[in-house]
Amino acid sequence: MSHSKQPIVVFGATGQQGGSVAAALLKAGWPVVALVRDPTSARALTLRAAGVELVQGSYADTDAIRTAMRGAYGVFSVQQSSPSGGVTDEEEVRFGISIADLAVEAGIAHLVYSSGGAVSETPTGMGHFDSKMRIEAHIRTLPIRSTIIRPVAFVDMLVMPGFGLDTGHFSFFMHPDQSIQLLAVEDIGKFVEPIFADPERFADQTFEIASDSVTGEDLGCLFSEAAGRPIRYARFSDEVLQESPFLAGLTALIDQGPLAGNADLDALRKINPAMQSVREWLAGAGRAPFLKALGASGTWEYDRG
Structure with a gap:
């Protein structure tokens, strides 16, 4: 070029x-x-x-x-x-x-x-x-x-303290049967480099990027598989949402659709054929932080922002 x-x-x-x-x-x-x-x-x-x-x-x-x-x-x-x-x-x-x-x-x-x-x-x-x-x-x-x-939301965020992996009960935004698109941070550059390499193809475009779509139940299964022991999934409780306006706002955007993700995964796979599923991320770049999160207690300061 x-x-x-x-x-x-x-x-x-x-x-x-x-x-x-x-x-x-x-x-x-x-x-x-x-x-x-x-x-x-x-x-x-x-x-x-x-x-x-x-x-x-x-x-x-x-x-x-x-x-x-x-x-x-x-x-x-x-x-x-x-x-x-x-x-x-x-x-x-x-x-x-x-x-x-x-x-x-x-x-x-x-x-x-x-x-x-x-x-x-x-x-x-x-x-x-x-x-x-x-x-x-x-x-x-x-x-x-x-x-x-x-x-969309980073899969890397799932292993932050405060979601309960250390307790065997993972809590997140979705209902168990509700889906969310996730993106491995490692994949971001693999989408951006092709954009610079083929400027005419991507000029003046706006689009979401993601690398997988999972439900809450999927996350429980994937985490259980990776941990070698049961990890139960549940949506944030009503009490948690009532206490945190910031977290409640994000959860509402999941329910309404915008934060759940609307990326065209098939089209994105043509840009980055190697984009990672959550399972692949847990077996690769996410393996060490996931194992660390299994033994790390803590809280996430949801109300910042």
């Missing part, structure tokens, strides 16, 4: 999504530039050792972002959202819009923005989804080739 020697600027490369994208781009032979706050951190040093060019700066540092984008072909843009506790919804919007505007200024040929699976043109009433809706809307007004992906 004529642009193959020009780099891709990856935001969030020391995190989950950006890290997955950087790894997939490097594997496919793309030069990668990453904006990092601390180039001496362990994750930054790992990126450097893998061949990533590091530029020190933050999302608020427009001069550093301009430096990172100089001479680049593409930009992968992702921001923290308010449930992380690191930014407000307004900060997320400001950073997302700024990166897109700077990409236009720099003459970037292709911008890929990672939004969220529950996002649409209709507000959800939850700030960290509606912030992404605003960034999406701004990107569509810009004179730049863009692709917007909407990752």
